[in-house]
Amino acid sequence: MNQLDHTQDILRQLIAYPTISADSNLQMIEYLADYLDHVGADVLLNHARDGTKANLFATLGQGHENGVLLSGHTDVVPVADQDWSHDPFDMVERDGRLYGRGTCDMKGFIAACLTKAQDYAKLPLKTPVHFAFTYDEETGCIGAQGLAKLLQDQGITPRLAIIGEPTRMKAIEGHKGCCEYTTHFHGKAGHGSMPDIGVNAIEYAMRYGTKLMDIAQDLQGRAPENGRFAPPWTTLNIGRITGGHIHNVIPENCSMDWEFRPVQDADFSYVKNTIETYVSDTLLPEMQRRDPNANITTEIVGEVVGLEPTDQNEARDIVLELTGQNHADVVPFGTEAGIFAALGMSVVVCGPGSIEQAHKPDEFIDLSQLDACLSFLTKLESKLAA
Numbered sequence: 001m002n003q004l005d006h007t008q009d010i011l012r013q014l015i016a017y018p019t020i021s022a023d024s025n026l027q028m029i030e031y032l033a034d035y036l037d038h039v040g041a042d043v044l045l046n047h048a049r050d051g052t053k054a055n056l057f058a059t060l061g062q063g064h065e066n067g068v069l070l071s072g073h074t075d076v077v078p079v080a081d082q083d084w085s086h087d088p089f090d091m092v093e094r095d096g097r098l099y100g101r102g103t104c105d106m107k108g109f110i111a112a113c114l115t116k117a118q119d120y121a122k123l124p125l126k127t128p129v130h131f132a133f134t135y136d137e138e139t140g141c142i143g144a145q146g147l148a149k150l151l152q153d154q155g156i157t158p159r160l161a162i163i164g165e166p167t168r169m170k171a172i173e174g175h176k177g178c179c180e181y182t183t184h185f186h187g188k189a190g191h192g193s194m195p196d197i198g199v200n201a202i203e204y205a206m207r208y209g210t211k212l213m214d215i216a217q218d219l220q221g222r223a224p225e226n227g228r229f230a231p232p233w234t235t236l237n238i239g240r241i242t243g244g245h246i247h248n249v250i251p252e253n254c255s256m257d258w259e260f261r262p263v264q265d266a267d268f269s270y271v272k273n274t275i276e277t278y279v280s281d282t283l284l285p286e287m288q289r290r291d292p293n294a295n296i297t298t299e300i301v302g303e304v305v306g307l308e309p310t311d312q313n314e315a316r317d318i319v320l321e322l323t324g325q326n327h328a329d330v331v332p333f334g335t336e337a338g339i340f341a342a343l344g345m346s347v348v349v350c351g352p353g354s355i356e357q358a359h360k361p362d363e364f365i366d367l368s369q370l371d372a373c374l375s376f377l378t379k380l381e382s383k384l385a386a
């Protein structure tokens with residue numbers, strides 16, 4: 001069987017595991033572990049605290065240092081409320097495309113990695129090849145953060161990482177961070193005709209939201225010169241507000257989901273400090289004067305650091321060389337790359353399929369993209385073999 005057919009067979013299996021971030025990925029992890037174990041890799045599983053999900057980290061070759069890491073996430077975004085023309089977890093081939101949830105984001109890359117693992121296992125490897133397959137990327141790179149800790153604890157220090165998110169195999173050397181929060185406003189209920197006896201949670205949420213929008217304005221003025229992102233500043237978005245009951249009841253609870261995407265570390269601290277100060281100096285004292293139990297708490301859903309482009313980047317240079325591209329780009333979406341970069345690896349994002357199709361109904365990957373990925377991973381052998 002040729003490698004593209006083999007990859008397609010693996011991908012069909014991977015798509016059949018409905019690894020929506022909210023659900024367990026253990027069956028898929030078990031499949032990946034069996035497969036990699038079978039080709040001779042050392043396989044480590046790293047479970048989430050509640051045991052329902054796991055990261056997989058596998059190594060071909062000897063040693064803990066200097067390795068090349070291929071990384072992908074196992075989770076996919078939900079399909080509920082999306083209009084699919086077929087079962088999203090039963091892969092369909094049509095007109096040179098493979099349709100199914102996760103085909104491009106990013107089980108196609110994982111399938112290609114598994115196919116090539118068989119070849120890598122036969123090479124006289126000069127440095128180890130690692131495979132990192134994580135959980136909960138789509139909900140804030142939770143799994144990758146656990147994996148990073150595992151690597152640190154075990155003293156595993158790969159020198160470079162390739163993150164196979166869908167970039168149509170273009171080399172990506174930078175992206176913004178992505179920080180997501182849910183802020184809860186706890187007030188005090190009462191009759192709507194007597195606002196003074198209660199603490200209106202929605203009122204404080206609105207003031208908090210207004211402050212966030214002021215910060216969003218400031219961020220535009222803080223954009224670095226010659227920024228390469230589109231837009232070049234840190235963006236901020238309020239995505240959801242829920243709270244209250246009915247016209248005439250003072251709402252005691254309200255919550256707000258919001259996010260920002262820092263282009264630089266300084267903006268990360270600016271946003272957090274500014275909003276925290278507003279809460280502690282203005283909103284909270286007012287609320288608690290009226291009811292000492294009133295409160296505002298913020299839950300961190302995920303704080304994913306960005307990938308800042310750097311002059312020196314071996315991972316990027318290897319991808320450019322092997323794919324014949326002459327420059328690397330930046331993208332507006334977040335990945336696990338910054339987490340690996342923080343461990344000291346040089347990191348590039350490069351994978352098959354297009355982000356245009358990710359997260360949408362009838363998600364697909366072009367077979368030609370899978371083929372291009374296989375051919376890249378084959379050329380990579382020249383960098384791995386002694």
Ligand SMILES: [Zn+2]
Nearest residue numbers: 073105106165
């Ligand atoms: Zn992805």
